[in-house]
Amino acid sequence: MAKHILVIGGTRYFGKLLVQRLLRAGHQVSIATRGYAPDPFGGRITRIRVDRRNEHAMRNAFRDCRYDIVYDQMCYSPLDAAISTRVFAGKVGRYVMSSTIDAYREAVPTADGIYREADLPVLARRIDTGYPWHDPARAVESYVAGKVQAEAYLVRDGSLPLATVRLAHVLGGPEDFTGRLAHYVDLVRAGAPLHYTNAAARVSFMEAAGAADFLLWAGMQDFRGAVNAADDGALSAFELHARVARVLDAPAAATRVAAQAPGQLSPFDFATPLALDTTRARALGYRFGHTDDWLDDAIRHHDLAFV
Helix, strand or coil: CCCEEEEECCCCHHHHHHHHHHHHCCCEEEEEECCCCCCCCHHHCEEEECCCCCHHHHHHHCCCCCECEEEECCCCCHHHHHHHHHHHCCCECCEEEEEEHHHHHHCCCCCCCEECHHHCCHHHCCCCCCCCCCCHHHCCCCHHHHHHHHHHHHHHHCCCCEEEEEECEEECCCCCCCCHHHHHHHHHHHCCCEEECCCCCCECEEEHHHHHHHHHHHHCCCCCEEEEECCECCECHHHHHHHHHHHCCCCCCEEECCCCCCCCCCCCCCCCCEEECCHHHHHCCCCCCEHHHCHHHHHHHHHHHHC
């Protein structure tokens, strides 16, 4: 059955892929953005131009709206979460917040470096509404704490039918704007050494298309609470660099450094493992792929961009 769906965000990377999948499935889709980024959807969607961080504007934009599902790709702080509760309470059948594996960096380290949903007790998280969350100069440093506190706010408030998707690090695709996989391609092609801290500190990954597939699936389910999403085949920064070198048939130079070495560490380089346990999603019926299914192609794509 076709659903009326709102995607907050949805104009770039896997958010755009999610919208494509929703349209392909026959749903009625609206996207809410500030209107600065173009999208390829033409007349197939409804566009709502609004500043997600402006509560007055959000109330006006969604005053008379009802949605079966809201996908919130842009909930970055407890202030954003508070706006959502006041704007959408009683107006949505399901509210799916996109979160991140990095949220577990605020959890107590596990013995095996593998994190289950319960390892991040958001109800115990302090919520700091006085922090300048909307200060652009603090966007990077506040990202992880903002995601955790946003989820904590939504859970404590309880007015939205909430599912929180904690996605593994997303790689690949023609619109990968993060530069994280490209960093390793550039190192190998330049013949520069990788500086790493722990060759065994594996982290979890997903392809952009896989992230969109999982979000689509999660929106159509009825479970509540947090769920992890990650492909099998976690890799450390050291192993990812070696994989890039192998795919490109180039030497892989690497040098171990102290964990606190400033300015030397590459993306996904952690002192300890940070991998996701996906038992809950699997028990709910989802089947993940493996990084071997797509990583080499993603590496080759970035190599072509390098050339």
